[in-house]
Amino acid sequence: MPDRPRRIIIAITGATGAVYGVRLLQQLQHTAGVETHLIVSDAAVLTLHQETGLQRREVEALAHVVHKVRDVGAAIASGSFQSDGMIIAPCSMKTLASVAHGLSDNLVARAADVVLKERRRLVLMVRETPFNLAHLRNMTAVTEMGGIIFPPLPSFYHNPQSIAEMVDHTVGRVLDLFSIGHTLAPRWNGMKPASESN
16 A cells, blocks of 8 residues: 555546536545545636536635646656546546547646556546547547546436436446445445336
8 A cells, every 4th residue: 555645636627517527526525545636627617617606716625736737847747746547527529639649738638648658547537429430539549548438427227316416426436446435326236126017
């Protein structure tokens, strides 16, 4: 076990679904032994306000460490900075393309590039529909590099009663990928047999 907290980089980009990034930060804010490093893109500031009513400072207050999106000299831009991985929640198609092609044109893309080259876990919660061929090829490229494409698709088998429950279920599944414990959603215990009715 490393003599440091588990460091998870979270980036929020301008795609719809800002609530996923916010909910991840809320969940990890008080998770023992976890330190979050946050990057908020310029476009994400607009989406956050539109979809959640939150200002940048309110979202940044949920993170342990905040990095500016243009600061490509930040600690997380180097492989020598030991992190346990990165989640881009949500991930715009522009950010996906930047990661897929190794552009490192801002700190989000650079940090993702570092996570990939260091063979750490990278999860992209991509948001767009329908996908065009460029989107699909970029997702394939990131997958071939070791990243995980995780479109935040809602599940219905647990009979969610609200949007918040659907968000929590998805966020919980992402945290599972990092083996971070949570109680956001019930675990699957198998299909219940259908009631007989005649």
